[in-house]
Amino acid sequence: MSVIDLGGTAESWRRAPVTPAAVHIVNLEKPPDELPSWLRSDHADACELPEEILAGGYDVVISNSVVEHVGGHARRRMFADAVHRLADRHWIQTPYRYFPVEPHWVCPGMQFLPAPARATVAQHWPLVHTPPASREEALRSVLDIELLSRTEMRAYFPDSRILSERVAGLTKSLIAVKTK
Numbered sequence: 001m002s003v004i005d006l007g008g009t010a011e012s013w014r015r016a017p018v019t020p021a022a023v024h025i026v027n028l029e030k031p032p033d034e035l036p037s038w039l040r041s042d043h044a045d046a047c048e049l050p051e052e053i054l055a056g057g058y059d060v061v062i063s064n065s066v067v068e069h070v071g072g073h074a075r076r077r078m079f080a081d082a083v084h085r086l087a088d089r090h091w092i093q094t095p096y097r098y099f100p101v102e103p104h105w106v107c108p109g110m111q112f113l114p115a116p117a118r119a120t121v122a123q124h125w126p127l128v129h130t131p132p133a134s135r136e137e138a139l140r141s142v143l144d145i146e147l148l149s150r151t152e153m154r155a156y157f158p159d160s161r162i163l164s165e166r167v168a169g170l171t172k173s174l175i176a177v178k179t180k
Helices: 010-015 072-086 115-124 135-143 150-156
Strands: 002-006 022-027 039-043 060-064 089-095 161-167 170-178
Touching: 002 072, 010 022, 010 039, 060 072, 072 089, 072 150, 115 135, 150 161, 150 170
Parallel strands: 002 022, 002 060, 022 039, 060 089
Antiparallel strands: 089 170, 161 170
């Protein structure tokens, strides 16, 4: 199987319990210098993929927690269009907007606050992975995350089954799955 992973990392594939025949990672981060022969990594924007990647003939597209970071409806549409062009099958996961805990900050209800309040939380919340250095950085960080609803996932992936990943009976994440 040939897999393209939009936003994945080489380390996550090295630790995976299965190894596909070929994995192509596309990420905005610089790829590692050394990769196993079955793994390829390109520095590229998943919303504006070069034609040589779009023409790759992959079996499946995988993307885990990326679509909420691409930047607004128009770019989410571009991301979804790329997914549809890359392969007939996909598995696209994103945190669910209405789960009570915002997953990037591990903060209850943060996603429902106005942007200035989210920036304040981002600066002071004790569970943040890397605290922002300034108010401006905090605001940029929170504005870079736009959690999606089930309706939005259906709009971007209309031919997919939208699955719910649950925690304590509540939908934590949505997964758009297309198998054929």
